[in-house]
Amino acid sequence: MDFEQRYRAASARDARFDGVFFLAVRTTGIYCRPSCPARTPLRANVEFFDTAAAAHEHGFRACKRCLPDTVPGSPEWNLRADVAARAMRLVTDGIVDREGVTGLARRLGYTSRHLNRLLSTELGAGPLALARAHRAQVARELLVGTDLPISDVAFAAGFGSIRQFNDTVTAVYALTPTALRAGRRRSHTPHAPTTAGWITVNLQLPVRLPWDAAGTFAWLAARAIPGVEVATAESYARTVRLPGGPAWFTVAAAAASLRLQAGLTRLSDLAPLVARVRRLFDADADPVGIDAALSSDPRLAASVAATPGIRLPGAIDPSEMLVRAMVGQQISVSAARTHLHRLTQHAGEPVAAAPEGLTLLFPTPAAIAACGADVLTGPRARITSLVGVAGRLDSGELSLDWADDPIEQRTRLLAQPGIGPWTADYLAMRVLGDPDVLPVGDVALRTGAARLGAPDSPTALTAWGSTLTPWRSYASLHLWRAAATKEEPR
Secondary structure, eight states, X not given: OOHHHXXXXXXXXOGGGBTTBEEEETTTTEEEOTTOSSOOOOGGGEEEESSHHHHHHTTOEEOTTTOGGGSOOOTHHHHOOSHXXXXXXXXXXXXXXXXXXXXXXXXXXSOHHHHXXXXXXXXXXXXXXXXXXXHHHHHHHHHHHOOOOHHHXXXXXXXXXXXXXXXXXXXXXSSOHHHHHHTSOTTOOOOOOOBTTBEEEEEEEEOOSSOOHHHHHHHHHHHOOTXXXXXXXXXXXXXXXXTTEEEEEEEEEOSSEEEEEEEESSGGGHHHHHHHHHHHTTTTOOHHHHHHHHHTSHHHHHHHHHSXXXXXXXXXXXXXXXXXXHHTTTXXXXXXXXXXXXXXXXXXXXXXXXXXXXXXXXXXHHHHHHHHHHHOOSOHHHHHXXXXXXXXXXXXXXXOOTTOOHHHHHHHHHTSTTOOHHHHHHHHHHTSXXXXXXXXXXXXXXXXXXXXXXXXXXXXXXXXXXXXXXXXXXXXXXXXXXXXXXXXXX
């Protein structure tokens, strides 16, 4: 978007662009979301930024009226596959806090100096500034949304010291942490005390509307592995490994948010958990733009109207998603779930004192490599391939990450015995959040296409899908739903 397009969106207070860009006012020194209810400033006094970090770097403070950092994240980071977008995914997962800029650069295949120059050019801020802005946002959420002690908030948000925390929050919000907490609305969700070894935190995570919550929960429920996951029509819970140790979370739908309760081993794991939950529920998608584009095709219009805000569920753990996809090759969702349940019962690690039904962590690649051949049933070649992939994941010979370059990830996957185009496509959708994948080799997808009057041969379906770029993954979800069969993607 150019300056005029952004200015018109801000003048119309169009909430669709909240989080997509930020409006800064030179005369006041503050930055706002586009839908801020304050009077639109004169063009000459306005500056636009792609990230809150860039606004911070230019000396602007967050508006206390519209709270620009409480909006969902930008959908740009899923739409784009460039280094800047990949870096943003890792920053929100806390890589800079855990591994520093050097670790971030290494994961992306650049030197620290080159990455700093690239991100400053693309996003208006370097990796340290981006991480600082993310820490400030997490800190504000915890200060106003929980009763965590302020010192705990500092370390949960990823700050290295109380002084750094105080200085950053004061610089970004023009309020001390104590003042931010004192001014919160009293309807906040309280922090639950530490119980049974877990540090429990409750948060509200914003989601762009419309959101097909029922469809998302149904998708997760159909694939839920007993012991690891518990899903209902209105909620989802699971265990997860985080950098600091085991954890669990539960999510339920609220008016325009996800109501999250988390049980953590370490507070520093909260930020990466929030990033992964947002990814799982595709909370930063642009549903209005996606629905508008897909409904322009007459074969999809009725499905879009019936299911506005359909979401592409992401992956909590990339390696786990690869295992689940390989187990589910060419079998039904229910059959895949049965195999995964058996595998988890034999190789999953126990979790104590978590919410009812959550008793196990999904098996590590090492555990699957060790016992998968004895536990799994089915074609011997498939089991051998899966055990081999698990071993290479464990050794580091094969890696899988949310910030992978899409072409490089696909190349690595297709080089593995037992992994074909369908699995690579599915991983691109679930792990990378790629919005533009149409796995035409999927039988259920072609069945759904036929039922909606779209072409159902791979060649013709590919040609038709090209008209739906860059939202073919969401079109795929509509086709799978139209198939009305249990033979859905794993």
